[in-house]
């Protein structure tokens with residue numbers, strides 16, 4: 377009898393990937409676009425703090441393929457904001473761009489014209505710009521890490537067992 381009950385409930389459940397309200401689900405990740413401006417360091421810390429409230433490890437967003445780039449571009453268009461920190465920095469080795477969430481080198485990139493240019497020798501953090509009139513239609517640029525911009529957090533989507541009915 378006990379076995380039958382377990383089988384019964386197993387049939388009514390499914391594994392679903394979930395993201396909290398205000399987060400957007402894409403593949404195996406959840407993304408969050410801030411409404412506030414922060415420095416790169418503060419943005420990274422805030423992503424971690426927000427993620428910990430959901431019991432997850434969050435970071436600034438990694439964009440390592442065109443699909444993710446296009447998905448985030450659509451989120452930015454709907455956001456009403458134009459410049460967002462993503463999780464790439466060359467602060468350790470100039471011109472070697474690394475994702476903060478994984479420590480891996482950035483292979484996919486989507487830099488705008490003349491970027492990254494490390495202007496004044498002081499641009500070590502990557503942003504995604506929706507400034508089409510300036511040639512940055514969802515293109516990346518390097519900027520000073522102390523500048524204040526919106527930011528995009530990411531964390532793994534959680535798999536939970538949810539009832540299909542009821």
Ligand SMILES: [Ca+2]
Pocket residue numbers: 466467470471494498499500501518
């Ligand atoms: Ca740099």
Ligand SMILES: [Ca+2]
Pocket residue numbers: 491492493494495499517518519
């Ligand atoms: Ca630049």
